[in-house]
Amino acid sequence: MLGLNKKDTGLLIIVAILTLLAPFILNPFPEGSAMAQFNAGYPDLMQRFVIFGIFAIGFNILFGLTGYLSFGHAAFLGVGSYSAVWMFKLLSYNILPAIALSVVVAGLFSLLIGFVSLRRSGIYFSILTLAFAQMSFALAYSVLSNPKFNLTNGETGLQVYADDPQILQGANAPDLPHLFGLPMRATYTMDVGAWSFDFNAGYYLCAVVLMVVFYLSIRIFRSPFGMMLRAVKSNQQRMNYTGLNSKPYTLAAFVISGMYAGLAGGLMAAMDPLAGAERMQWTASGEVVLMTILGGTGTLIGPVLGAGFIKYFENIFSKINDNVLHSWFAFLPDGLEDAVVFVIHPFIGKGWHLTLGILFMLVVIYLPGGLVEGGQRLLNRFKRKKSNTDDATSGKTEPAE
Amino acid sequence: MDAILLQILNGLDKGSAYALIALGLTLIFGTLGVVNFAHGALFMIGAFCAVTLQKLLNLSFETVDESQKDFLGNPLKVETPYVEAWFGPEVGATIIDWSVPLAILFAIPIMLLVGYVMERGLIKHFYKRPHADQILVTFGLAIVLQEIVKYFFGANPIQTPPPDALSGSVDLGIMVGFDPNAIIYPIWRLVYFGFAVGIIGAVFSFLQFTTFGMVVRAGMADRETVGLLGINIDRRFTIMFGIAAAVAGLAGVMYGPLNPPNYHMGMDFLVLSFVVVVVGGMGSLPGAVLAGFLLGILESFASTTWATTTIPGINQIIIYLVAIIVLLTRPRGLMGRKGVMEE
Numbered sequence: 001m002l003g004l005n006k007k008d009t010g011l012l013i014i015v016a017i018l019t020l021l022a023p024f025i026l027n028p029f030p031e032g033s034a035m036a037q038f039n040a041g042y043p044d045l046m047q048r049f050v051i052f053g054i055f056a057i058g059f060n061i062l063f064g065l066t067g068y069l070s071f072g073h074a075a076f077l078g079v080g081s082y083s084a085v086w087m088f089k090l091l092s093y094n095i096l097p098a099i100a101l102s103v104v105v106a107g108l109f110s111l112l113i114g115f116v117s118l119r120r121s122g123i124y125f126s127i128l129t130l131a132f133a134q135m136s137f138a139l140a141y142s143v144l145s146n147p148k149f150n151l152t153n154g155e156t157g158l159q160v161y162a163d164d165p166q167i168l169q170g171a172n173a174p175d176l177p178h179l180f181g182l183p184m185r186a187t188y189t190m191d192v193g194a195w196s197f198d199f200n201a202g203y204y205l206c207a208v209v210l211m212v213v214f215y216l217s218i219r220i221f222r223s224p225f226g227m228m229l230r231a232v233k234s235n236q237q238r239m240n241y242t243g244l245n246s247k248p249y250t251l252a253a254f255v256i257s258g259m260y261a262g263l264a265g266g267l268m269a270a271m272d273p274l275a276g277a278e279r280m281q282w283t284a285s286g287e288v289v290l291m292t293i294l295g296g297t298g299t300l301i302g303p304v305l306g307a308g309f310i311k312y313f314e315n316i317f318s319k320i321n322d323n324v325l326h327s328w329f330a331f332l333p334d335g336l337e338d339a340v341v342f343v344i345h346p347f348i349g350k351g352w353h354l355t356l357g358i359l360f361m362l363v364v365i366y367l368p369g370g371l372v373e374g375g376q377r378l379l380n381r382f383k384r385k386k387s388n389t390d391d392a393t394s395g396k397t398e399p400a401e
Numbered sequence: 402m403d404a405i406l407l408q409i410l411n412g413l414d415k416g417s418a419y420a421l422i423a424l425g426l427t428l429i430f431g432t433l434g435v436v437n438f439a440h441g442a443l444f445m446i447g448a449f450c451a452v453t454l455q456k457l458l459n460l461s462f463e464t465v466d467e468s469q470k471d472f473l474g475n476p477l478k479v480e481t482p483y484v485e486a487w488f489g490p491e492v493g494a495t496i497i498d499w500s501v502p503l504a505i506l507f508a509i510p511i512m513l514l515v516g517y518v519m520e521r522g523l524i525k526h527f528y529k530r531p532h533a534d535q536i537l538v539t540f541g542l543a544i545v546l547q548e549i550v551k552y553f554f555g556a557n558p559i560q561t562p563p564p565d566a567l568s569g570s571v572d573l574g575i576m577v578g579f580d581p582n583a584i585i586y587p588i589w590r591l592v593y594f595g596f597a598v599g600i601i602g603a604v605f606s607f608l609q610f611t612t613f614g615m616v617v618r619a620g621m622a623d624r625e626t627v628g629l630l631g632i633n634i635d636r637r638f639t640i641m642f643g644i645a646a647a648v649a650g651l652a653g654v655m656y657g658p659l660n661p662p663n664y665h666m667g668m669d670f671l672v673l674s675f676v677v678v679v680v681g682g683m684g685s686l687p688g689a690v691l692a693g694f695l696l697g698i699l700e701s702f703a704s705t706t707w708a709t710t711t712i713p714g715i716n717q718i719i720i721y722l723v724a725i726i727v728l729l730t731r732p733r734g735l736m737g738r739k740g741v742m743e744e
Binding site: 067069116119120122123124126127128130131132134135138139141142143144146282283286289293346351353354356357358360361364365368 | 436523526532533534536537538540541542543544545547548549552668672675676679683713714717718721722724725728729732
């Protein structure tokens with residue numbers, strides 16, 4: 001289908017099902033029940049899943065294929081957000097020009113940064129991208145927000161004000177981000193028995209975009225171009241000796257992943273017309289690295305899983321507090337209950353980052369291939385057990401013959 | 402003239418911190434070949450050693466003083482630190498006052514231990530893995546250490562004042578013949594600079610003039626041959642990791658009075674220290690120190706009103722800008738050697 005082989009079509013269908021049915025999948029608990037707080041099916045969070053999924057897919061095209069570890073990808077996301085909000089301010093709240101511009105601007109910006117940083121490799125490349133990203137953050141945070149030339153609005157963040165020109169804004173167009181009149185906040189709530197499911201226009205827009213970019217990334221992975229990038233990762237020197245100049249390929253990969261990041265930033269602004277400098281800070285770049293590694297570097301579906309995993313558990317863990325823990329462990333004797341809650345306490349609520357750090361370290365140490373590799377190992381183990389039992393039975397039958 | 406001197410002095414304290422952290426980073430990189438993203442966290446742990454000691458010294462017990470009354474006429478409860486009870490009020494008060502310098506003694510064993518455990522427990526398993534994996538695992542470790550400190554000490558900065566005798570400022574201008582009040586400089590910054598120079602000198606002479614240092618230098622040049630000569634170079638490198646951790650920690654201990662420690666100070670310094678290492682030249686110890694001071698001073702020059710009005714915001718980006726220029730024109734850094742990190 002669409003020029004994909006059977007396995008890739010399967011992956012695409014899995015992603016399509018996961019994203020399109022997310023409002024059902026993420027809302028497994030009935031409304032008003034004790035577990036309802038662990039539902040993740042509300043529009044804001046679902047949008048974040050998908051947007052960070054797009055971001056991570058893009059990052060994976062660079063890191064997973066070429067092995068260049070960029071520590072400054074959040075800069076492109078931030079640039080994308082800023083350009084989208086500027087489109088809202090100048091043209092209209094229609095999201096199409098905004099997202100188009102954010103992709104283009106992020107692409108140009110990454111072309112500039114990539115051209116300079118890709119002259120070095122390894123740790124130098126990481127530090128160069130880190131330096132560029134921190135520089136962009138500092139520029140956006142303070143320098144470009146002076147009264148004479150206010151491009152980023154500094155600490156407050158860029159937003160749309162009533163006196164902005166918005167020259168294409170129609171008289172009766174909605175006063176918030178919309179796609180030809182369909183506002184991104186429009187939500188249809190379906191009640192089925194005790195359950196209620198939210199279908200949000202913005203979320204479905206992001207979901208469709210995710211499927212498109214996921215398809216594109218499959219095509220990139222399977223193309224001769226993707227092959228070339230893999231060759232860069234496995235042995236760049238040998239590739240150069242065969243007479244191929246690897247620079248255009250790595251630069252193209254860098255720009256593509258920068259455009260993905262810009263797209264994610266544009267979508268972020270389209271869901272909520274705001275852009276702040278903190279999106280560009282290097283901790284944000286670190287987050288996308290975490291997502292990609294956790295999911296599985298160099299695999300197709302890994303980054304999407306990693307992004308969903310981190311955002312989901314961030315949400316869940318932040319909601320658990322001591323009272324919830326006490327209710328969970330109420331079956332234990334009192335002293336033991338307190339002890340258990342005391343032990344778990346540092347890892348929940350505000351301690352989510354601690355859990356994430358430990359989890360990340362464990363993954364890097366024991367499971368360098370991330371969740372995808374973990375899943376494959378589990379599958380293999382089951383298969384081996386099956387084949388073992390087959391062998392055992394055949395072994396038993398043989399002497400009888 | 403005096404303005405230039407003042408800016409140089411202003412750059413010294415940050416420069417000292419950069420130089421010390423970069424020195425530790427380079428030590429680890431030069432010996433073990435590991436890129437340690439958790440080095441900023443070690444700096445932060447050092448600062449929190451000072452905080453811990455200060456808290457320990459201020460542990461007090463309550464006594465009811467019948468001779469004093471509060472405004473309701475009840476006997477006043479007086480808190481006496483244990484130290485004052487044990488050593489007498491005056492000696493005790495002095496000990497509490499000098500808690501930051503005393504924390505040096507407290508921090509050295511702790512940092513050596515932390516470094517040792519880190520190397521044996523985690524980093525050891527990553528020598529054979531790619532640099533990207535080393536970066537990632539130490540990055541994770543940095544997050545974990547940072548969150549642990551946040552859990553115990555909270556997210557707000559904690560004041561660690563310098564001893565009374567060393568707080569306040571001194572008029573340096575008069576000493577070298579400028580007008581009075583031309584160069585007024587906080588004493589603790591001078592102390593910090595002197596301390597940094599002392600530590601750097603100690604590390605260099607340790608490497609230069611002791612047998613242990615000689616073996617380590619030989620190991621940095623050619624690890625395999627040293628190993629073939631029957632020397633347990635791994636153990637020495639582990640000890641060097643501990644020393645690098647202690648250098649970062651001590652830089653943190655003494656930095657407290659300049660800037661109240663908070664849990665993310667390590668991360669803030671880490672990014673800049675990496676830039677410093679790269680500018681100085683990966684694997685070059687003198688390069689790291691030189692680049693640390695140079696960039697610190699450059700940053701202070703860029704923060705003058707003249708510079709910020711000419712190019713707005715130059716103080717925020719100067720270091721990154723310099724790093725980018727250096728990396729592109731002199732890829733090995735100021736004093737980098739050939740063959741280090743050039744795959």
